[in-house]
Amino acid sequence: MLLLLSLAPLLLSATESLMIPSNLDSGICPLGQFPCGNLSVCLPQLLHCNGHKDCANGADEENCVDNSGWPKLFDTIQSARGNRKMQDEETHECMLDIYPEPCECWRRMVNCSSQGLHSVPPVSSNVTALNLKDNKIKTLHDGIFSRYQDLEKLLLQNNELHDISRLAFSGLFKLKMLFLSQNRIRSLKAGVFKDLRSLEWLILDNNQVSKIVPGTFSGLESLYFLDMLNNSIREIPRNSICEEMPHLNWLDLEGNQMQTIHSSVFQECITVLSLRRNNIRKIRKGALSQMNKLVDLDLSMNQIVELSPSLFTNLRDLQQLNISFNPLQHIQPNQFDLLSNLQSLNMEDIEIPNIHNRMFSSLVNLSHIYFKKFQYCSYAPHVRSCKPNSDGISSFENLLANILLRVFVWVMACVTCFGNLFVICMRSFIVTENCQHTMSIKSLCCADCLMGFYLFCLGAFDIKFQGEYNKHAQAWMESWECKLVGSLAMLSSEVSVMMLTYMTLEKYLCIVFPFSHFRAGRGQTLCTLTAIWGLGFFITVIPFFSYDTFGNFYGRNGVCFPLQSDSTEKYGARGYSVSIFLGLNLLAFVTIVFSYSSMFYSIHKTGAKTAERSVLSREVTIAKRFFFIVFTDALCWIPIFLLKAVSLTEAEIPGTITSWIVIFILPINSALNPILYTLTTSSFQEKLKQCLQSKRQESSKSFTLVSIQMNTV
Numbered sequence: 105m106l107l108l109l110s111l112a113p114l115l116l117s118a119t120e121s122l123m124i125p126s127n128l129d130s131g132i133c134p135l136g137q138f139p140c141g142n143l144s145v146c147l148p149q150l151l152h153c154n155g156h157k158d159c160a161n162g163a164d165e166e167n168c169v170d171n172s173g174w175p176k177l178f179d180t181i182q183s184a185r186g187n188r189k190m191q192d193e194e195t196h197e198c199m200l201d202i203y204p205e206p207c208e209c210w211r212r213m214v215n216c217s218s219q220g221l222h223s224v225p226p227v228s229s230n231v232t233a234l235n236l237k238d239n240k241i242k243t244l245h246d247g248i249f250s251r252y253q254d255l256e257k258l259l260l261q262n263n264e265l266h267d268i269s270r271l272a273f274s275g276l277f278k279l280k281m282l283f284l285s286q287n288r289i290r291s292l293k294a295g296v297f298k299d300l301r302s303l304e305w306l307i308l309d310n311n312q313v314s315k316i317v318p319g320t321f322s323g324l325e326s327l328y329f330l331d332m333l334n335n336s337i338r339e340i341p342r343n344s345i346c347e348e349m350p351h352l353n354w355l356d357l358e359g360n361q362m363q364t365i366h367s368s369v370f371q372e373c374i375t376v377l378s379l380r381r382n383n384i385r386k387i388r389k390g391a392l393s394q395m396n397k398l399v400d401l402d403l404s405m406n407q408i409v410e411l412s413p414s415l416f417t418n419l420r421d422l423q424q425l426n427i428s429f430n431p432l433q434h435i436q437p438n439q440f441d442l443l444s445n446l447q448s449l450n451m452e453d454i455e456i457p458n459i460h461n462r463m464f465s466s467l468v469n470l471s472h473i474y475f476k477k478f479q480y481c482s483y484a485p486h487v488r489s490c491k492p493n494s495d496g497i498s499s500f501e502n503l504l505a506n507i508l509l510r511v512f513v514w515v516m517a518c519v520t521c522f523g524n525l526f527v528i529c530m531r532s533f534i535v536t537e538n539c540q541h542t543m544s545i546k547s548l549c550c551a552d553c554l555m556g557f558y559l560f561c562l563g564a565f566d567i568k569f570q571g572e573y574n575k576h577a578q579a580w581m582e583s584w585e586c587k588l589v590g591s592l593a594m595l596s597s598e599v600s601v602m603m604l605t606y607m608t609l610e611k612y613l614c615i616v617f618p619f620s621h622f623r624a625g626r627g628q629t630l631c632t633l634t635a636i637w638g639l640g641f642f643i644t645v646i647p648f649f650s651y652d653t654f655g656n657f658y659g660r661n662g663v664c665f666p667l668q669s670d671s672t673e674k675y676g677a678r679g680y681s682v683s684i685f686l687g688l689n690l691l692a693f694v695t696i697v698f699s700y701s702s703m704f705y706s707i708h709k710t711g712a713k714t715a716e717r718s719v720l721s722r723e724v725t726i727a728k729r730f731f732f733i734v735f736t737d738a739l740c741w742i743p744i745f746l747l748k749a750v751s752l753t754e755a756e757i758p759g760t761i762t763s764w765i766v767i768f769i770l771p772i773n774s775a776l777n778p779i780l781y782t783l784t785t786s787s788f789q790e791k792l793k794q795c796l797q798s799k800r801q802e803s804s805k806s807f808t809l810v811s812i813q814m815n816t817v
């Protein structure tokens with residue numbers, strides 16, 4: 105509205121009833137595509153407004169900005185004004201005999217702004233425009249302007265007016281624009297504007313008008329635009345607005361003190377109505393039922409808690425509706441059912457716990473929608489533009505919003521999958537005498553491999569939904585595929601964590617208590633591994649048992665991994681994911697760090713006793729490996745612990761962080777584990793060397809295996 109106000113003085117007349125150009129969408133294209141204007145070509149949504157002309161007629165780059173409602177009306181007026189300006193090329197000489205000395209005069213217009221005037225100065229009677237802006241005029245007496253029968257424009261902004269007598273504007277039959285902004289007007293007397301039968305613009309913003317009595321606007325039979333922004337109006341008299349101002353199109357009541365909208369206060373004449381920044385708590389049933397010409401309705405920033413189900417039923421021409429920033433508790437499923445012409449719907453900052461496709465399905469012409477959360481966008485799959493455009497993980501177009509992520513998901517998938525597969529094969533071909541250890545390593549690799557598989561699936565679905573993710577988002581998150589890959593990732597990460605802990609503990613017992621002769625037998629190892637997989641499986645499937653407690657545990661975001669939490673998450677689900685990521689995993693991490701520390705300490709002690717060279721170098725090697733194992737664990741898990749801890753404080757975690765953690769950090773461990781636990785161990789390298797040599801020599805000489813204690817570290 106500010107823009108409009110600053111441009112308003114330029115607009116000389118604009119009463120023509122305006123036809124609003126109709127939207128281009130005609131519904132001939134399949135879902136996810138849009139038509140090229142009047143051509144019968146359909147293009148995928150991705151190409152809409154991408155800055156490049158894809159339709160032959162360029163229609164795909166039109167309507168990119170949401171200018172439904174009043175901006176469109178305003179454009180129409182602007183272009184009408186442009187035509188008029190052409191004819192105005194006349195002389196700039198002053199044509200008036202009398203005007204105050206310091207003021208400017210050209211043609212029949214006088215500019216007396218900022219002259220410190222305390223009263224209205226005398227001017228020739230045939231003046232057409234009088235600018236008295238930024239002066240110190242306090243009152244307007246009866247008949248003060250009655251001589252100026254030709255006056256069309258009167259500017260009185262930013263004066264000290266507090267009293268306007270009832271006949272102050274008498275005789276101004278030709279006045280088209282009256283600006284009274286930024287004064288101290290407290291009340292308007294009934295009939296004060298009664299001679300202004302040509303008035304089209306009445307601008308009364310930033311005053312202190314608190315009450316409007318019936319008859320205030322009587323006589324304003326041409327009034328088109330009424331601006332009462334930033335006053336203190338509490339109530340509007342019923343049944344007088346359109347009676348007194350039959351051509352009223354725009355009514356701006358932003359920033360007033362309206363509390364209740366009674367039924368039939370606003371009537372059928374109004375096209376644009378702004379009630380932004382009032383204190384409206386209640387809109388009575390039928391309050392808008394007569395407004396069948398309404399095109400733009402702004403109810404944002406009020407205190408509305410509930411909308412009656414039939415509130416919008418008669419607003420068949422409505423193109424723009426703004427109900428953002430209201431403490432609305434819920435939205436009826438059929439609230440918007442009859443708004444088939446609606447093009448823009450703003451519901452920013454509104455929680456919609458009961459959101460459903462049904463709510464928006466009848467809004468066939470809707471092209472712009474604004475929500476509090478990106479997740480809601482998937483419930484309006486036919487809408488071309490939805491804000492917010494991304495939750496950091498996914499965007500309106502793609503499952504993975506970030507192009508880097510879209511590439512790296514494949515890289516990580518390959519590294520993780522093939523690295524682990526390679527180790528599994530290697531371990532199978534090269535026989536070691538410590539088969540328990542090999543079993544554990546293979547098992548760890550299997551778990552890590554699942555992580556690679558999960559990333560492959562993610563990458564594949566990202567490609568599948570490319571360019572139109574929003575259309576599939578909801579189905580995807582509720583699909584069994586999402587649940588499956590999500591639970592695989594969960595299984596992988598939990599089994600991997602438990603395996604690492606188990607292997608560490610085993611080594612710990614071996615080294616720290618060397619004389620206890622603790623060695624897990626084959627059967628024992630098998631049992632432990634089965635138990636670990638069983639436990640991992642159990643942890644993974646628990647959320648499927650009770651939908652009431654866990655909701656859709658895995659399908660809460662595009663990557664199907666339950667790391668991110670928000671306010672709509674069920675308590676059960678939140679508690680569960682916290683107890684896993686911040687409980688079980690943290691415990692495992694602490695155990696690993698502790699075990700390696702005391703292992704290292706113990707080796708160091710024995711080393712100091714023997715004080716041999718070889719022991720020293722061995723110690724350095726152990727230290728290096730110890731550092732890398734704990735370091736990668738820390739790299740992987742500390743961000744996750746932090747993320748979970750922060751999420752406990754109810755702070756909003758950007759989805760970008762979650763997606764990077766899920767696609768980069770979480771798989772790091774899985775990708776590095778085969779390297780750390782197999783490829784870098786000296787025993788493995790030695791054996792590999794021997795294996796290659798023996799193959800080369802083809803000699804059947806049995807090689808002696810040098811059993812190296814390192815293998816157990």
Ligand SMILES: *[C@@H]1O[C@H](CO)[C@@H](O)[C@H](O)[C@H]1NC(C)=O
Binds near residue numbers: 445
């Ligand atoms: C809205 O959609 C209906 C049905 O598809 C169509 O007939 C009508 O012309 C559209 N209105 C506008 C303003 O686009």
Ligand SMILES: *[C@@H]1O[C@H](CO)[C@@H](O)[C@H](O)[C@H]1NC(C)=O
Binds near residue numbers: 142143
């Ligand atoms: C589409 O509209 C343009 C101008 O609006 C017109 O020149 C053109 O002939 C129309 N094309 C078709 C196929 O109707």
Ligand SMILES: *[C@@H]1O[C@H](CO)[C@@H](O)[C@H](O)[C@H]1NC(C)=O
Binds near residue numbers: 208215217218235
């Ligand atoms: C009127 O006069 C003031 C100050 O003298 C000047 O700033 C302003 O631009 C003038 N307005 C017009 C429309 O010429």
Ligand SMILES: *[C@@H]1O[C@H](CO)[C@@H](O)[C@H](O)[C@H]1NC(C)=O
Binds near residue numbers: 199229230
């Ligand atoms: C305006 O009125 C004065 C006399 O008051 C007259 O001299 C002048 O010609 C008039 N100008 C026009 C454009 O009618």
Ligand SMILES: *[C@@H]1O[C@H](CO)[C@@H](O)[C@H](O)[C@H]1NC(C)=O
Binds near residue numbers: 333
């Ligand atoms: C309305 O009032 C608010 C606060 O009182 C102020 O910030 C805003 O600029 C005013 N709006 C206009 C258009 O003057």
Ligand SMILES: *[C@@H]1O[C@H](CO)[C@@H](O)[C@H](O)[C@H]1NC(C)=O
Binds near residue numbers: 170380427428429450
């Ligand atoms: C809706 O209202 C909000 C708050 O007043 C405003 O920020 C937003 O720009 C409006 N949206 C539209 C599309 O008019």
